[in-house]
Amino acid sequence: MSNVAMNTDVSMAQRSALRPAFIGGGFMAQVHSVAARAAGATPSALLSSSLPNAKAAAERLGVTQAFESLDELLSSDVDVIHICSPNATHAPYALRALEAGKHVICEKPLGTNIHEAARMTELARQLGLTATVPFVYRFHPMVREARDLVRRNMLGAVLTIQGGYMQDWLMDASNDDWRVDAELGGASRVFADIGSHLCDLIEFVTDDRIVSLSSRTRVVHPNRAHNRNVTTEDLAAVIFETAGGALGTLVVSQLAPGRKNRLTIEISGQTRSLAFDQEQPESLWLGEREGSRTILRDPLLLSADAARLSRLPAGHPQGYQDAFNAFVADSYDAILGQPADGLPTFSDGLRAVRITEAVLASARSGERVSLETESTYKISADELIA
Numbered sequence: 001m002s003n004v005a006m007n008t009d010v011s012m013a014q015r016s017a018l019r020p021a022f023i024g025g026g027f028m029a030q031v032h033s034v035a036a037r038a039a040g041a042t043p044s045a046l047l048s049s050s051l052p053n054a055k056a057a058a059e060r061l062g063v064t065q066a067f068e069s070l071d072e073l074l075s076s077d078v079d080v081i082h083i084c085s086p087n088a089t090h091a092p093y094a095l096r097a098l099e100a101g102k103h104v105i106c107e108k109p110l111g112t113n114i115h116e117a118a119r120m121t122e123l124a125r126q127l128g129l130t131a132t133v134p135f136v137y138r139f140h141p142m143v144r145e146a147r148d149l150v151r152r153n154m155l156g157a158v159l160t161i162q163g164g165y166m167q168d169w170l171m172d173a174s175n176d177d178w179r180v181d182a183e184l185g186g187a188s189r190v191f192a193d194i195g196s197h198l199c200d201l202i203e204f205v206t207d208d209r210i211v212s213l214s215s216r217t218r219v220v221h222p223n224r225a226h227n228r229n230v231t232t233e234d235l236a237a238v239i240f241e242t243a244g245g246a247l248g249t250l251v252v253s254q255l256a257p258g259r260k261n262r263l264t265i266e267i268s269g270q271t272r273s274l275a276f277d278q279e280q281p282e283s284l285w286l287g288e289r290e291g292s293r294t295i296l297r298d299p300l301l302l303s304a305d306a307a308r309l310s311r312l313p314a315g316h317p318q319g320y321q322d323a324f325n326a327f328v329a330d331s332y333d334a335i336l337g338q339p340a341d342g343l344p345t346f347s348d349g350l351r352a353v354r355i356t357e358a359v360l361a362s363a364r365s366g367e368r369v370s371l372e373t374e375s376t377y378k379i380s381a382d383e384l385i386a
């Protein structure tokens with residue numbers, strides 16, 4: 001067990017001095033606050049949709065103080081703000097937090113449009129603050145192993161990429177959520193919500209970029225329990241091409257009976273294939289014409305980066321919360337001046353928003369859409385302060 005990569009005591013001690021605050025009091029605030037505690041910090045403050053909601057969430061999550069307004073939160077003694085509230089609130093909260101000199105961990109989608117996401121990214125860059133986005137699936141050790149295999153050319157030149165992200169929690173018209181409402185969730189629903197994770201993971205593992213795509217989207221339930229005349233998509237299907245010349249497909253749905261959170265990628269190169277399923281994150285399938293095999297997580301046998309993210313020895317399963325803990329620990333280390341490889345920043349969040357907008361644009365026009373090859377969307381100084 002002594003061979004399992006652990007964070008150094010120095011890092012844990014340094015992280016314990018950080019005072020994180022949380023905006024939102026739902027599922028993600030819980031996951032983030034557990035991760036903050038696991039990293040060594042003490043969750044210090046929480047803001048939600050109202051003071052009673054904030055107090056109830058703070059008590060449930062063991063957060064020291066509940067606040068009624070952003071002004072109170074920002075003038076308190078906190079140094080990193082975790083934004084875990086509905087999508088449309090991300091940009092206003094993040095911009096004000098950055099302006100107040102706070103580091104920000106902002107949930108995806110970074111913004112509900114590219115203009116918001118670009119402003120957030122540019123402001124963080126100009127102020128030199130740490131600004132990260134929880135593309136958490138990057139933090140499964142077997143994803144790092146997959147990335148290492150691609151980097152070491154074990155697959156040969158990548159030819160095809162298949163990605164899927166299937167859930168069923170919105171499958172009936174009676175199911176509803178704030179994400180369904182474009183005012184709160186943004187113009188894209190399923191692609192912004194989960195397709196963004198899928199694209200980030202594919203580009204991260206292959207170290208390649210989607211350069212053009214063609215898509216179709218569907219609204220299956222225009223009228224749900226509360227939301228009527230729904231415009232946000234339930235399903236999306238995409239064909240894409242990468243800078244490296246690979247062809248790929250993506251299918252994303254929240255109406256797939258029996259599928260809870262099935263994010264899968266399969267990458268085929270000229271000599272080998274690999275497949276990863278986030279519901280089985282302890283393993284990776286390596287395909288060869290003669291002798292395919294399943295690689296199980298074992299920090300003694302994995303590449304350095306995969307071993308670093310292995311918090312437990314082989315045979316002691318790690319999962320979603322472990323990946324989140326690793327993401328938050330790496331975000332805090334970046335704040336403390338020790339950034340680790342593979343940390344998803346606002347630039348990556350902006351990239352996902354750019355792809356999401358291309359998916360919507362192609363579905364609208366029926367045409368193939370080219371993506372800009374540069375990672376940053378240009379924004380003028382006037383727009384930054386607008």
Ligand SMILES: NC(=O)c1ccc[n+]([C@@H]2O[C@H](COP(=O)([O-])OP(=O)(O)OC[C@H]3O[C@@H](n4cnc5c(N)ncnc54)[C@H](O)[C@@H]3O)[C@@H](O)[C@H]2O)c1
Nearest residue numbers: 024025026027028029048049084085086087107108109134
């Ligand atoms: N990275 C991931 O793996 C992942 C997973 C799920 C959700 N998310 C993202 O996290 C965010 C939150 O999702 P969730 O599943 O926790 O939603 P949720 O519905 O469980 O929680 C949202 C919380 O925000 C609060 N809230 C509503 N309006 C607010 C406002 N104006 N100011 C402050 N708080 C407000 C609500 O009271 C609630 O407590 C979303 O942006 C979502 O896309 C990310």
